[in-house]
Amino acid sequence: MTPRRKRMWVVGLIILGVSIATYFALSAFQKNLLYFFTPAQVAHGEAPKGYPFRIGGLVVQGTVLRAPDSLLVHFTLTDGIATVPVTFSGILPDLFREGQGIIAIGKMNAEGQFEASEVLAKHDENYMPPEVADSLKKNGQLSTTYKDYQR
Amino acid sequence: MSAEIGQWCLILAVLFAIAQGVFPLLGAARGIPLWMSVGRAAGRAQFLFLAIAFGCLIDGFIANDFSILYVASHSNSELPLYYRVAATWGAHEGSMLLWALILSVWTVAVTLFCRSLTLPFQARVLGVMGLISTGILLFILLTSNPFDRLVPMPPDGNDLNPLLQDFGMTIHPPMLYMGYVGLSVAFSFAIAALLGGTLDSAWARWSRPWTLVAWIFLTFGIVLGSWWAYYELGWGGWWFWDPVENASFMPWLVATALLHSLAATEKRGAFKAWTVLLAIFAFSLSLLGTFLVRSGVLTSVHAFASDPARGLFILVFLALVVGSSLLLYALRAPSIRDSAHYALISRENLLLMNNILLVTAAASILLGTLYPLVLDALQWGKISVGPPYFSNVFAPLMAPVILLAGIAPLFAWREASLAKVWGKIRWLAPAALTLGIITTALFWELKDIKVLAGLSMAFWLIGGTLLSLWSRVQLRSSVLEGLQSQSLSSYGMTIAHLGIAVFLVGLVLSDRHSVEKVVRLAPGDTAAIGRYDFIFKGIKTVDGPNFKAQEGLFEVRSEDQLITELKPQKRSYRVQRNTMTEAAIDPGVTRDLYVALGEPLDAGAWSVRLYYKPFIRWIWFGGLFMMMGGLLALLDRRYRRHKMDPLVTA
Numbered sequence: 102m103t104p105r106r107k108r109m110w111v112v113g114l115i116i117l118g119v120s121i122a123t124y125f126a127l128s129a130f131q132k133n134l135l136y137f138f139t140p141a142q143v144a145h146g147e148a149p150k151g152y153p154f155r156i157g158g159l160v161v162q163g164t165v166l167r168a169p170d171s172l173l174v175h176f177t178l179t180d181g182i183a184t185v186p187v188t189f190s191g192i193l194p195d196l197f198r199e200g201q202g203i204i205a206i207g208k209m210n211a212e213g214q215f216e217a218s219e220v221l222a223k224h225d226e227n228y229m230p231p232e233v234a235d236s237l238k239k240n241g242q243l244s245t246t247y248k249d250y251q252r
Numbered sequence: 253m254s255a256e257i258g259q260w261c262l263i264l265a266v267l268f269a270i271a272q273g274v275f276p277l278l279g280a281a282r283g284i285p286l287w288m289s290v291g292r293a294a295g296r297a298q299f300l301f302l303a304i305a306f307g308c309l310i311d312g313f314i315a316n317d318f319s320i321l322y323v324a325s326h327s328n329s330e331l332p333l334y335y336r337v338a339a340t341w342g343a344h345e346g347s348m349l350l351w352a353l354i355l356s357v358w359t360v361a362v363t364l365f366c367r368s369l370t371l372p373f374q375a376r377v378l379g380v381m382g383l384i385s386t387g388i389l390l391f392i393l394l395t396s397n398p399f400d401r402l403v404p405m406p407p408d409g410n411d412l413n414p415l416l417q418d419f420g421m422t423i424h425p426p427m428l429y430m431g432y433v434g435l436s437v438a439f440s441f442a443i444a445a446l447l448g449g450t451l452d453s454a455w456a457r458w459s460r461p462w463t464l465v466a467w468i469f470l471t472f473g474i475v476l477g478s479w480w481a482y483y484e485l486g487w488g489g490w491w492f493w494d495p496v497e498n499a500s501f502m503p504w505l506v507a508t509a510l511l512h513s514l515a516a517t518e519k520r521g522a523f524k525a526w527t528v529l530l531a532i533f534a535f536s537l538s539l540l541g542t543f544l545v546r547s548g549v550l551t552s553v554h555a556f557a558s559d560p561a562r563g564l565f566i567l568v569f570l571a572l573v574v575g576s577s578l579l580l581y582a583l584r585a586p587s588i589r590d591s592a593h594y595a596l597i598s599r600e601n602l603l604l605m606n607n608i609l610l611v612t613a614a615a616s617i618l619l620g621t622l623y624p625l626v627l628d629a630l631q632w633g634k635i636s637v638g639p640p641y642f643s644n645v646f647a648p649l650m651a652p653v654i655l656l657a658g659i660a661p662l663f664a665w666r667e668a669s670l671a672k673v674w675g676k677i678r679w680l681a682p683a684a685l686t687l688g689i690i691t692t693a694l695f696w697e698l699k700d701i702k703v704l705a706g707l708s709m710a711f712w713l714i715g716g717t718l719l720s721l722w723s724r725v726q727l728r729s730s731v732l733e734g735l736q737s738q739s740l741s742s743y744g745m746t747i748a749h750l751g752i753a754v755f756l757v758g759l760v761l762s763d764r765h766s767v768e769k770v771v772r773l774a775p776g777d778t779a780a781i782g783r784y785d786f787i788f789k790g791i792k793t794v795d796g797p798n799f800k801a802q803e804g805l806f807e808v809r810s811e812d813q814l815i816t817e818l819k820p821q822k823r824s825y826r827v828q829r830n831t832m833t834e835a836a837i838d839p840g841v842t843r844d845l846y847v848a849l850g851e852p853l854d855a856g857a858w859s860v861r862l863y864y865k866p867f868i869r870w871i872w873f874g875g876l877f878m879m880m881g882g883l884l885a886l887l888d889r890r891y892r893r894h895k896m897d898p899l900v901t902a
Contacts, residue, residue, distance in 0.1 A: 110596065115608055122612040125645045126619060133641035137634035155636060172772055172850075172859050191770050192850035192859050195486075195831040 139236040144183035157204040157233040189217040196222040202233040255399040258308030261301040266389040268298040272382030276375035291378030292363045299356035310340050319405040322398040328411035328827050330798040338422035339412045345398035352388045354433045376444030387569045395562045411827035420480035428473030432538040434466025439535035442528045446584045456518035461891045467507045468882040475875035486833035486848040488863045493642040498621045499541030502614045506534040509610040516603045522592035536574045595667035602660040613649045658716030684712035706760030710753040717749045741885040748881025755874025761867035774857040781864045785809045799823040822849045
């Protein structure tokens with residue numbers, strides 16, 4: 102095979118591979134992008150209905166309620182401006198605590214509650230998910246003792 | 253006092269790194285032998301001072317010297333000695349120092365094993381490594397000095413993150429770093445060859461063992477990390493497509509591609525330009541991984557609280573390294589000539605396809621990992637990419653890789669005869685499919701297409717790998733002689749490819765047939781998973797060295813036979829007041845039984861996570877197989893020192 106033809110083959114193979122991968126990537130991308138919204142944005146109705154997204158904020162003190170006979174939990178998230186009620190069925194992460202910054206993944210249901218399929222709290226009590234820290238900072242709700250911004 | 257000694261050694265190490273970076277490169281460019289020979293001595297001196305600095309930091313931890321900020325933040329007098337030592341690399345500053353130390357270990361290894369290389373080539377390799385080291389050491393000194401003092405000294409330390417107080421976690425970072433940083437050697441060889449214009453098969457032969465060692469460590473590091481995540485995080489998963497996991501997986505994929513293309517470059521002189529590019533990419537992705545982990549820009553289980561200056565420093569460093577090496581590549585690539593001629597149907601082209609697929613897979617992971625960052629930087633919204641994206645893209649790209657791996661070793665270099673290969677593999681596809689159908693129908697359900705496809709592919713890969721071994725063995729007069737005549741690297745390849753099949757079996761079966769139950773159990777209650785009954789006997793309090801734990805007792809019975817007792821814990825660490833789940837696992841070759849405590853509910857009841865995980869260990873066995881294959885290939889006699897002919901040209 103001449104070097105020229107060989108190069109054409111190589112280029113052709115690469116283009117084929119890349120285009121197949123791009124197809125898979127884009128179609129998978131579309132279905133799996135999760136946008137982040139703050140409770141204030143949800144209160145404004147900016148969050149999508151019937152489509153999963155991520156929400157983040159602080160767990161309001163005294164709002165965590167457990168059902169007596171199942172694993173259902175209710176709590177409220179805030180970013181200092183608005184609050185959103187959240188329901189979750191399952192085991193909360195070890196570092197889930199009132200007053201803690203968390204991120205939940207799920208959808209809004211018809212009653213205006215956020216039905217979480219997953220709740221994430223980080224394994225370092227001084228660490229806050231960057232999205233949550235950002236939105237709190239914007240609203241002036243971030244305590245000045247928060248370590249990340251002290252350093 | 254030790255902190256000051258450490259600080260001084262660190263500064264001396266930077267000076268030696270600068271000398272190692274500057275003089276050999278200038279000397280090689282101008283042909284001054286004295287300058288060129290500086291590299292070796294400077295590299296060794298750098299190692300010496302970094303080792304002392306690291307020793308000083310370990311000493312600070314052992315002696316509970318809480319006047320050192322880093323020690324005070326990550327240790328505690330109650331922490332057992334073993335974890336106090338391991339805490340040295342348990343957080344940002346210390347792990348960067350470990351990074352630098354490991355780079356200097358690799359540097360010393362290069363000075364020891366590459367003495368027969370020509371002086372200019374050695375000088376260039378060491379020079380490039382010196383420049384990298386300079387960047388990392390300046391980063392440590394300017395933004396993350398582990399020896400910073402804390403005034404006034406606190407009475408006790410803040411303790412190590414409980415998640416890291418675990419054996420797997422203490423050896424995972426050093427192994428992973430050995431891999432990450434080891435890729436810098438292949439990178440330096442590539443840059444040195446580009447600078448000197450010595451891209452020949454000798455260059456490829458010299459790069460191969462270094463790449464192989466780095467790849468072995470990287471494989472081991474990733475396997476360890478995955479195993480740790482499985483038993484320590486208490487979610488029962490082994491891979492989460494977390495950005496930091498991706499950061500270690502991308503260099504692995506590219507390094508795997510590099511190993512294969514180096515084979516073609518060494519044996520046939522093919523793909524030189526491409527191989528060089530892969531070497532550059534592999535190390536760039538390692539640096540990118542360091543940036544992603546250390547900058548705290550990503551939401552991840554691994555993210556550390558950190559400051560933006562660090563991220564910016566590494567980003568600039570990354571841009572310099574990648575930018576300058578790609579610029580050099582662009583200038584030199586047109587003069588690289590491939591000496592190889594090969595036909596369309598040849599092992600060269602199959603290896604090329606392997607490379608394209610692996611690199612495309614790495615690129616799609618890169619896209620999914622960086623896309624959220626780019627959007628955020630442009631203020632277009634905050635998003636994250638869900639794990640299904642990665643599995644949906646990854647699976648279709650890996651399937652052809654596995655199918656190719658099964659038959660590619662049967663194809664000859666240069667020009668393969670399709671008829672000959674067909675003669676050997678005629679029965680492979682039907683046999684693999686039949687075996688797949690039989691095992692699926694026997695043990696699971698036939699309509700489970702994914703299990704059927706996965707198992708058939710595993711059989712295909714095993715069959716093809718053994719066939720190709722056999723086709724090489726039967727060239728000799730007797731089987732025994734044939735087996736003896738095979739080189740260690742040929743056995744290495746065989747075992748590594750079998751490892752992929754083992755991994756695939758574990759992946760498919762654990763993914764499709766795991767059972768998870770999250771239940772509320774009061775003492776005396778029973779929960780059933782398949783034929784296993786989990787009986788919750790009760791909870792008691794136990795004391796650890798620096799924690800108090802609630803320990804559950806579970807009896808697992810199957811048809812009234814006691815299988816095992818499991819004792820999962822919920823630990824509460826005294827200093828950080830963190831709660832930690834310690835899962836209890838009954839491991840087995842064909843299944844794991846897994847219990848993790850959730851939260852205490854009222855009336856003595858607990859929420860409990862129960863898992864039945866079939867064949868999950870095969871995932872890590874597969875990884876270990878690949879690693880063993882790499883080790884065998886490394887021991888091949890052609891890499892022994894006296895067999896390696898020096899690079900002739902300069």
